[in-house]
Amino acid sequence: MIKRPITLAALALLIFPLSLGAQWKVGVNAGALYNRFSMDKQYMTDYRYGGAWGVTTGVSAQYNFTPWLGVRTGLSYGQRNYRHTRTERADRLDVLYRNSYFILPVMANFSFGGKAVRGFTDLGVYGGCWTGSHRSGQEFVSTVEESYSFSEKLALNPEKDQRLDFGFAGSMGIEWQVASHWAVMAEAFGYYSVVSTVKQYMHVKDYRYNTSLGLQAGVYYKF
Amino acid sequence: MKKMMVAGVAMLLMLVGCRKESDSVVSYAFLDNMAFAAADTSFAAKFDVLWKGLNVNYALWDFEKENGLDWDAVYEQYYPQFAALDKQKGKVADKEVMALLEEVVAPLHDGHLVVVITNHTTGSKISASPSHLRLAKDKARQAEYELLEYFIPSLKYYQAKGDVLEYKEVSSNPIQSIIESATAYIKDKVKTLTDKDLVAAYNKAKETLDECGVLIEEDNIDEALQLYNMTVIRYEFLHIPGLVTIESKLADESIVMKYALFKGNIAYLSLKAYHLSPYLDKKFRDEDFPDPSEYTAALIQQVNDTWKAWFDAIQAHHKAGDLGGVVIDMRSNEGGYLSDFRYTVGALVPSGGYHYANARFKRGPGRYDYSPEMPQPMPTLETEHVTVTEPVVLLCNCATISMGEHTTWGVKDLPNGKVIGTRTWGGLCALDSNASYSDNYAGFVGIKDQTPVFAYVPQEVVMTKDGKILEGTGIIPDIELALEHEKWNGGNGPDNQLDRALAFIRNKEQ
Numbered sequence: 014m015i016k017r018p019i020t021l022a023a024l025a026l027l028i029f030p031l032s033l034g035a036q037w038k039v040g041v042n043a044g045a046l047y048n049r050f051s052m053d054k055q056y057m058t059d060y061r062y063g064g065a066w067g068v069t070t071g072v073s074a075q076y077n078f079t080p081w082l083g084v085r086t087g088l089s090y091g092q093r094n095y096r097h098t099r100t101e102r103a104d105r106l107d108v109l110y111r112n113s114y115f116i117l118p119v120m121a122n123f124s125f126g127g128k129a130v131r132g133f134t135d136l137g138v139y140g141g142c143w144t145g146s147h148r149s150g151q152e153f154v155s156t157v158e159e160s161y162s163f164s165e166k167l168a169l170n171p172e173k174d175q176r177l178d179f180g181f182a183g184s185m186g187i188e189w190q191v192a193s194h195w196a197v198m199a200e201a202f203g204y205y206s207v208v209s210t211v212k213q214y215m216h217v218k219d220y221r222y223n224t225s226l227g228l229q230a231g232v233y234y235k236f
Numbered sequence: 237m238k239k240m241m242v243a244g245v246a247m248l249l250m251l252v253g254c255r256k257e258s259d260s261v262v263s264y265a266f267l268d269n270m271a272f273a274a275a276d277t278s279f280a281a282k283f284d285v286l287w288k289g290l291n292v293n294y295a296l297w298d299f300e301k302e303n304g305l306d307w308d309a310v311y312e313q314y315y316p317q318f319a320a321l322d323k324q325k326g327k328v329a330d331k332e333v334m335a336l337l338e339e340v341v342a343p344l345h346d347g348h349l350v351v352v353i354t355n356h357t358t359g360s361k362i363s364a365s366p367s368h369l370r371l372a373k374d375k376a377r378q379a380e381y382e383l384l385e386y387f388i389p390s391l392k393y394y395q396a397k398g399d400v401l402e403y404k405e406v407s408s409n410p411i412q413s414i415i416e417s418a419t420a421y422i423k424d425k426v427k428t429l430t431d432k433d434l435v436a437a438y439n440k441a442k443e444t445l446d447e448c449g450v451l452i453e454e455d456n457i458d459e460a461l462q463l464y465n466m467t468v469i470r471y472e473f474l475h476i477p478g479l480v481t482i483e484s485k486l487a488d489e490s491i492v493m494k495y496a497l498f499k500g501n502i503a504y505l506s507l508k509a510y511h512l513s514p515y516l517d518k519k520f521r522d523e524d525f526p527d528p529s530e531y532t533a534a535l536i537q538q539v540n541d542t543w544k545a546w547f548d549a550i551q552a553h554h555k556a557g558d559l560g561g562v563v564i565d566m567r568s569n570e571g572g573y574l575s576d577f578r579y580t581v582g583a584l585v586p587s588g589g590y591h592y593a594n595a596r597f598k599r600g601p602g603r604y605d606y607s608p609e610m611p612q613p614m615p616t617l618e619t620e621h622v623t624v625t626e627p628v629v630l631l632c633n634c635a636t637i638s639m640g641e642h643t644t645w646g647v648k649d650l651p652n653g654k655v656i657g658t659r660t661w662g663g664l665c666a667l668d669s670n671a672s673y674s675d676n677y678a679g680f681v682g683i684k685d686q687t688p689v690f691a692y693v694p695q696e697v698v699m700t701k702d703g704k705i706l707e708g709t710g711i712i713p714d715i716e717l718a719l720e721h722e723k724w725n726g727g728n729g730p731d732n733q734l735d736r737a738l739a740f741i742r743n744k745e746q
Contacts, residue, residue, distance in 0.1 A: 026648075030383070032319070051255075052258070052600075053260075054599045054600070054601065055260070055261040055262075055263075055602070056261070056263040057293075057600065057601065057677045058260060058675075059674070060600070060677075075261065075352075097599070101674070104673075114254055115619055123708035148608070152607050152608060152610055154595055154610050154611075154612050155597070155668075155672070155675040155695070156574060156595060156612060156666045156695070157612055157613060157614065157615065158669075159589070159611075159612075159613060161608075161610040161611065162611070163608050165608055165713075170300070170604055172604075173602070173603075173604045180254075181254075184245065207254035207255060209256070211602065214290075214308075214310060214604075215307075215602070215603055215605070216257070216287075216308045216311045216312075217259045217261060217288060217291060217305075217601075218258055218259040219258050219259070219601065219602050220257065220258050221255045222255055222484075234460070
């Protein structure tokens with residue numbers, strides 16, 4: 014009984030795009046990702062959690078139902094970095110946290126414009142997985158008043174660190190059809206996390222979030 | 237357009253609304269009414285301050301977790317029990333508060349940690365220390381500690397034997413000896429007096445000095461010093477010889493140091509507390525004793541002379557090639573200034589810092605927000621000095637605490653070092669004042685004697701170079717040997733631990 018609606022939906026998905034000139038396109042993309050880390054630093058007033066740039070790269074696939082409406086997905090690797098510094102003792106602390114994520118967005122794609130050059134905007138959600146962390150920079154051993162430069166892999170703590178991420182995704186960009194099957198694109202995009210990077214492992218609730226904005230370029234092959 | 241703007245704002249609100257707000261955490265490092273007001277009159281609020289303060293300030297949480305402690309479960313279990321105390325009518329027995337507090341702190345491992353809360357229904361201060369609770373469970377160790385807490389090594393047996401070539405000692409807080417000589421003087425003096433008022437004044441002075449003696453025996457040095465100085469001023473007109481005022485800093489920074497050069501050119505130094513910098517370092521000295529009295533100036537000179545005699549003996553005999561070795565006696569050393577390290581082990585190793593341990597600090601409000609593990613190079617003497625390649629032996633016991641343990645560790649890590657004695661206390665993490673709280677946003681919870689909750693919490697975690705934490709355990713000597721206390725007999729008999737150190741150096745007895 015359940016099989017029948019699924020079969021019908023699958024058929025509809027196949028027939029609908031065929032009838033409206035729908036198409037698949039797949040591509041690769043790379044760029045830079047600026048991440049902002051938000052947390053309540055409480056009374057630690059001179060701490061600063063500043064944004065930092067990282068890299069992003071990935072593959073994407075888009076299925077267009079109509080020339081102006083499609084669904085876009087992909088898998089990308091992105092660094093959601095941030096810097097921890099101090100204002101009062103600026104020479105004592107400057108640490109860059111580099112966090113690796115795999116991100117899978119699913120977005121509705123709306124495009125507009127001519128045949129050769131089209132603008133587009135995407136809106137949707139994403140799921141992510143935090144795969145590793147690294148930190149480097151300058152620290153300070155206050156007991157002996159010594160600075161310390163370091164670079165180390167930071168093991169994720171299963172009790173504290175929330176590896177799974179979820180949030181909203183969006184982008185705006187331009188696509189330029191350069192050959193019959195090929196197109197290039199450039200876009201600004203963003204991920205707005207709604208899952209805290211730390212699990213609520215303490216009686217005192219502590220929520221920390223990533224907000225990432227990126228710029229990237231890519232190339233598509235259209236079937 | 238308007239609709240689009242409304243939709244945009246609605247969407248933004250929806251996005252922001254998806255994120256949750258953290259609970260608010262307040263600082264307990266200062267006298268802040270918002271932080272402590274409720275704790276003045278509520279046991280539940282006191283527990284809340286203690287739990288939350290430690291949650292942010294204490295840096296050993298991963299270690300405690302490995303040792304089976306669930307700090308959140310502690311909150312769930314004990315908050316209702318403290319809240320129940322608030323519902324009791326009338327006074328809540330100190331014993332009851334103490335029992336609960338001890339249960340809360342007992343699983344913690346930091347060797348310095350002491351928690352003091354005020355029972356607002358009785359006015360009593362209730363304190364609990366996990367180290368002392370651990371000690372109470374180990375009867376043999378407790379017995380050793382009770383014997384040795386106030387142990388001061390004595391070399392009179394060796395001096396009498398003719399084993400000591402040179403000797404110097406200094407005690408910066410000699411109220412006891414001043415009291416003894418002053419009371420002896422008064423006893424003799426009153427026998428010669430006929431004026432009843434004068435006799436009464438002398439006797440009253442003696443009575444007050446005796447009270448000071450009792451306070452000293454009770455280890456209540458601050459109060460003893462205060463009473464002593466008042467007595468000196470009040471009875472100045474009696475012109476009692478040697479009865480001079482003593483600066484309060486001398487009580488805070490008391491020092492008992494002994495130097496001896498044993499036969500075979502073995503340079504021995506013992507130190508009861510690490511308070512050398514205020515006497516040996518000009519910068520410290522100018523801060524602590526800006527206008528020293530004649531008595532204090534003489535004392536500063538004595539401390540300098542004693543330490544320098546040890547240092548010079550090492551330099552001269554090493555250069556002459558006849559230095560037998562060095563003995564550093566840290567038995568019952570109660571700790572003190574980290575900067576003092578340069579005057580003991582730091583004076584035996586090359587300049588530029590001596591790295592034998594790593595440190596880690598808190599770096600945020602989360603329980604597991606930590607800095608990386610970083611080398612903590614201990615201060616070395618930066619003026620010209622020899623590097624000692626001869627054997628260096630350190631003596632320690634269960635009352636060797638904090639900087640005493642750092643010295644032990646420093647010697648243990650030397651290629652020519654050997655540690656003899658019994659396992660140390662297990663409190664190596666460094667502390668700092670409330671004023672330095674924001675250096676690492678870690679350390680004390682509350683202010684001693686001012687806030688209804690006070691916790692003496694270190695600012696950092698100290699660990700071995702390979703990350704092992706020794707808090708609550710201590711350092712195990714290379715050669716484990718307990719003091720034969722009865723034979724030692726207050727210094728009149730042989731000191732078997734010192735004998736073992738001398739034998740190790742003289743006869744290369746491993």
